[in-house]
Amino acid sequence: MAKRExxxxxxxxxxxxxxxxxxxxxxxxxxxxxxxxxxxxxxAAKGGRAxxxxxxxxxxxxxxxxxxxxxxxxxxxxxxxxxxxxxxGSLVLVGGAPGIGKSTLLLQMCxxxxxxRILYVTGEESERQLKLRAVRLGVEGENILVLPETDxxxxxxxxxxxxxxxxxxxxxxxxxxxxxxSAPGSVSQVRECTMRIMRLAKEKALTVFIVGHVTxxxxxxxxxxxxxxxxxxxxxxxxxxxxxxxxxxxxxxxxSTNEIGVFEMDESGLKCVDNPSExxxxxxxxxxxGTCVACVIEGSRPLLAEVQALVTPSNYNASRRSNxxxxxxxxxLLAVIEKRGGLPVSSCDxxxxxxxxxxxxxxxxxxxxxLSIASSYIDRPLGADLAAIGxxxxxxxxxxxxxxxxxxxxxxxxxFRRCVIPAHVxxxxxxxxxxxxxxxxxxxxxxxxxxxxxxxxx
Numbered sequence: 001m002a003k004r005e006x007x008x009x010x011x012x013x014x015x016x017x018x019x020x021x022x023x024x025x026x027x028x029x030x031x032x033x034x035x036x037x038x039x040x041x042x043x044a045a046k047g048g049r050a051x052x053x054x055x056x057x058x059x060x061x062x063x064x065x066x067x068x069x070x071x072x073x074x075x076x077x078x079x080x081x082x083x084x085x086x087x088x089g090s091l092v093l094v095g096g097a098p099g100i101g102k103s104t105l106l107l108q109m110c111x112x113x114x115x116x117r118i119l120y121v122t123g124e125e126s127e128r129q130l131k132l133r134a135v136r137l138g139v140e141g142e143n144i145l146v147l148p149e150t151d152x153x154x155x156x157x158x159x160x161x162x163x164x165x166x167x168x169x170x171x172x173x174x175x176x177x178x179x180x181x182s183a184p185g186s187v188s189q190v191r192e193c194t195m196r197i198m199r200l201a202k203e204k205a206l207t208v209f210i211v212g213h214v215t216x217x218x219x220x221x222x223x224x225x226x227x228x229x230x231x232x233x234x235x236x237x238x239x240x241x242x243x244x245x246x247x248x249x250x251x252x253x254x255x256s257t258n259e260i261g262v263f264e265m266d267e268s269g270l271k272c273v274d275n276p277s278e279x280x281x282x283x284x285x286x287x288x289x290g291t292c293v294a295c296v297i298e299g300s301r302p303l304l305a306e307v308q309a310l311v312t313p314s315n316y317n318a319s320r321r322s323n324x325x326x327x328x329x330x331x332x333l334l335a336v337i338e339k340r341g342g343l344p345v346s347s348c349d350x351x352x353x354x355x356x357x358x359x360x361x362x363x364x365x366x367x368x369x370x371l372s373i374a375s376s377y378i379d380r381p382l383g384a385d386l387a388a389i390g391x392x393x394x395x396x397x398x399x400x401x402x403x404x405x406x407x408x409x410x411x412x413x414x415x416f417r418r419c420v421i422p423a424h425v426x427x428x429x430x431x432x433x434x435x436x437x438x439x440x441x442x443x444x445x446x447x448x449x450x451x452x453x454x455x456x457x458x
Contacts, residue, residue, distance in 0.1 A: 007036060007037070008036075009034040009035065009036055009037065010035055010037045010188065010191075011025040011028065011033045012030075012033045012034075012035055012187055014027050014030070016028065017037075018034065021034050035186070035187050037182060037186070037187055037188040069087055069088055070084055070085035070086065070087055071085050071088060071113075071166070071207055072085040073086060073109045073112065073113065074113055075108065075109055075112060076272050077261030077262060077272040077273070078105070078109065078247065080299075081234060081247050081248070081249050081252075081259050081260065081261045082232065082234075082249075082252070082254070082255060083254050083259070084255065086209075087231070088205045089201055089202055089204075089205045089207070090201065090207060090208070090231040090232060090253075091194075091197065091201050091210065091229070091230045091232075092208065092209045092210070092232040092233075092234065093172075093210055093212050093227065093232065093233045094106065094211050094212065094234045095212040095213070095214050095233070095235050095236070096237065097214050098213070100245065101236060101238075101245055101263070101265055101270055102170075102211050103125075103133070103170055103211065104137065104265075105263075105270055106120075106168050106170065107130075107133060107137055107139055108137055108269055108270060109209075110139060110166075110168070111138065111139035111140070111141065111144075113166060114139075114140070114141025114142075114143055114144060115141075116164075116165045116166060117145070117163070117164045117165050118144045118164055118165070118166045118168070119158065119159060119162055119166070120146050120147065120168045120170070121149060121158075121167065121170065121175075122146065122147070122148050122170050123149070123150040123169070124171055124174055125170075126148060127146055127148050130146055131146075136268075136269075137268065137269045138268070138269075150174050150175055150184065151176065151177075151178070152175055152176060152178075152196060153177070153178065155175065156196065156200060159200060159204070159206070164206070165206070166207050166208075167197075167207070167208045167209070168208075168210075168211075169208070169209070169211065170210075171210070171211040172190055172193060172194060172211065173185040173190065173212065175189070175193045176189050176193070177189065177196070180192055185213075190226055191229075194210070194230070195229065198230070212226070214235075227250070231252075231253045231254065232249065232251060232253065232254070233249070233250040233252075234247055234248070234249055234250070235247070235248050235249075235250055237357070238265075238357055242357060244262065244265075244273075244279075244280075244356055244357055245262070245263040245265055245270065246260055246261070246262055246263075246357070247262075247263065248260050256300070258297075258299040259299030259300065260298045260299060260301070262276040262279075264279070276301075276303055277302070277303055277305075277410065278414060279356075280304065280305055280356040281293065281306055284306055284355075284384065286384050287381045287384070288381055289376050289378070289379050289380055289381045289382075290308055290311070290372055290373075290375050291306060291308045291309075291372055292306075292307055292369075292371045292372040292382055292386065292387070292388055293307070293368060293386070293387040293388070293411075293416070294365040294369070294387070294388060294389070295364065295389055295407040295410060295411055296360055296362045296364055297362065297364070297402070297403055297406070297407070302403075302406055302407050302410035303358070303410075304387070304410060304411065304414060305324075305354055305358050305365070306354070306355040307325070307353075307355075307365065307369050308354075308372060309351065309352050309353075309369070309373040310349075310350070310351040310376055311345055311349070311350050311351075311376040311377040312348060313347065313348050314348055314349045318347060318348060318350070319351075320334070320349075320350055321350075321351045321352070322353075323352065323353045324353060324357070324358055324359055324360055325352050325354060325365070325369060326361060329366075330352050330369070332394070333369055333392060334350055334373065336370070336392055336393075336394060336443060337370055337373055339396070340395065340396025340442060341370070341374065341396065341443045341444045341447050342444055343373075343374055343377050343447070345373065345377055348377065350373065352369060352372075352373070362401075363391035363392075363401065364389055364390065364391060364407070366390060366391050367388040367391070367392060367398060367443075368387070368388040368389075370392055370443055370446070371388050371420070371446060371451075374447045374451060382450060382451070383418070385415070386417075386418045386419070387411045387418070387419045388420040388421075389401060389404065389407055389408075389411075389419065389420070389421050390420065390421060390422045390446075391422075392443055395442075396442040396444060397441065397442050397443075398422040398441060398443065398446065399424075400425040404421065404425055404426075404427070405427075405429065405430050408421075408429070408430070408435060409432055411435065412432035412433070412434060412435040413432075417435060418435070418438060419435055419436070419437055419438065420440055420446055420450060421437055421438065421439055421440075422439065422440070422441075423439040423440055423441045424441075
């Protein structure tokens with residue numbers, strides 16, 4: 001029977017379909033998100049649809065959990081982000097900017113799992129290019145199969161014939177299905193190809209990793225519904241001109257979404273960073289004003305990050321820049337410092353930066369940010385042995401934060417001798433040996449106590 005071609009408009013953000021184009025999606029409210037999609041639908045046979053054998057529901061007490069569910073990738077930082085390893089039958093989406101190291105990470109994982117049967121589908125690189133990368137990384141193994149293919153039907157047939165335990169598709173934007181009349185990487189192609197891969201992974205209990213491109217806005221290319229379909233979404237972040245890479249879970253059905261993995265890129269590939277706090281603080285200037293150390297919690301891991309600030313008088317309109325700290329929160333802290341701390345910073349240019357490319361979205365870094373701003377304004381160092389923990393309110397009060405004992409233990413372990421903390425904390429504080437605690441009630445008291453700036457704040 002001949003096929004009929006139908007044109008619909010699909011929202012790239014939520015996947016909503018409409019017969020007509022609209023400027024605003026009625027489902028998610030996104031503007032200019034509709035893309036034209038052509039669908040070829042076969043006419044129904046006269047005999048009607050064949051009867052499909054349905055799956056019977058089972059009691060939850062009858063479900064078997066004796067089988068091994070998780071597969072260790074051999075990369076400790078990747079296992080941490082995945083929640084202890086990749087789950088069999090799961091679909092993991094790895095996104096990141098071009099050249100950040102997505103393919104390198106997955107190829108190194110193949111080298112660690114060379115005793116298992118792996119199918120690596122490469123749609124962007126040729127066999128020779130992949131072999132050159134594998135030689136540079138020292139990856140080899142008889143069980144690693146390479147398939148340079150972009151046709152969805154050929155990929156599915158290869159998976160059924162080879163019966164691998166692990167499948168890697170690099171990347172999903174290069175794969176196309178002949179039954180979808182649109183270009184590779186379009187909304188309909190990405191959605192339908194991912195749906196076929198997901199069904200195959202569930203039926204065969206395969207662990208599938210797919211690589212996704214990232215747009216200029218930082219989101220994975222394709223419809224937003226793609227992230228809802230997969231079991232786990234990992235973002236590989238970092239500046240291309242630095243060696244540090246951070247793997248972060250934006251979605252994880254089998255673990256926490258707050259865990260991060262820290263890697264360092266060198267000529268031999270990606271290396272796990274077991275102690276990221278020590279690495280992020282290496283090379284810190286001594287006796288320099290405008291720098292303070294904060295302790296934030298990423299998942300179950302405490303991290304020490306250096307917050308730097310540069311405050312200088314301005315003859316024109318004051319400029320504000322922040323990197324690693326939310327701009328609105330930085331502006332709020334500057335206003336609180338002037339109103340409650342007594343430092344006239346409104347007429348100054350202020351620049352705030354977090355070393356190592358970290359994004360500090362936790363309020364526990366407020367006090368360290370405020371002290372670095374005050375230190376730069378007064379031009380007086382805080383001392384290399386000082387750290388700060390606390391959230392700042394609009395009244396200038398210093399509020400308590402969670403897991404304070406875990407933060408203090410990490411601060412003491414890395415050799416800090418003083419720590420500024422809120423005067424009113426929740427729970428009992430266990431002071432680590434060799435660490436002096438400096439309790440403060442508000443931001444003005446913190447500046448006066450630490451910087452001894454009585455004359456500067458009058």
